[in-house]
Amino acid sequence: IRPEVGATSSIIFSYFMELEEKISPELGATLIFAIESDLAGAAGTPATLDQMALSSLTLIADTHKLYQMRYVDLPQSYYQAYANALSTATYFDQAMISHLGTIDSLEKPAVLADFLLRFDKVQWSLTTAVHESRLAISLRTNNPKLSAGELMRRLLKSIGEGGGHRTKAGGFIKLENGTPSEIDRLRTVLKRRLLRSLKIRMSRGQKLVT
Missing domain, CATH: 1.20.970 (Transferase, Pyrimidine Nucleoside Phosphorylase; Chain A, domain 3)
Structure with a gap:
């Protein structure tokens, strides 16, 4: 290593x-x-x-x-993923959170988490997406004080599996039925755990694009 x-x-x-x-x-x-x-x-x-x-x-x-x-040609699904990420992206002080919906490629959450981390007001970017029967999670950071891998393990404690390195991490949560209510519930859990770990208030959320 x-x-x-x-x-x-x-x-x-x-x-x-x-x-x-x-x-x-x-x-x-x-x-x-x-x-x-x-x-x-x-x-x-x-x-x-x-x-x-x-x-x-x-x-x-x-x-x-x-x-x-x-400069490889990109399918329409890539542009849809970017549109979904931008339409759902909300930042809470230094943390950005977004959701891509259902995806056909596991690289999309990672790509969009990297993309959203470039916003000059944040140091953390968490992107979720549904892939087959799992909720995929990608976490990125440029904060030198806390490891993305360590934070990912906190986020998924008792509900999923994941890990990573200092600046990049990923994980999965197995879905029981994949209903919108189940996905929303899990995303809320992840948001609360992320903000609590970073000592950010839930009420601080602002939409990236209006």
Whole structure:
């Protein structure tokens, strides 16, 4: 475990260097994209290894492949997820909470949690969504004093499973029947636990977009 490194793929890059294994242009493009994706979220300031990896990989990466990864065509469901996130996003002092509805891809809550964390008034972003028979939860933070992984475990105590690292965490709650009332009840529990942990009053909520 190397918590000081911002991207997992930077660590993978270091293994290639230690073993003196050649990195192909295609793999170089993939590693750059993965590192950029991690650092674009809540990973914080790039560590020395992240910077070294990006500098080295840029010299060998297949630029066409990298362009295709960065600007892949998106289905309508992505835009719907963004619309749902913005329409439900509410911030309570330093904490943002949003819900995406039913999703077809588990990456969407993570992507939207990263996106909403960029709002300049918050340090925490919690996004929920329904995926199959579970409520998926993604948590992001740029607060250096409290770990997202630790807070996620508090949020899901006795009701679900989850964990993570300092800046990123995720988890699930198994739904009994998936009715709107059950989902609303669980989201209310998560909201109360989040705000209580951060010592924020429930009455402080403001809509992000009106």
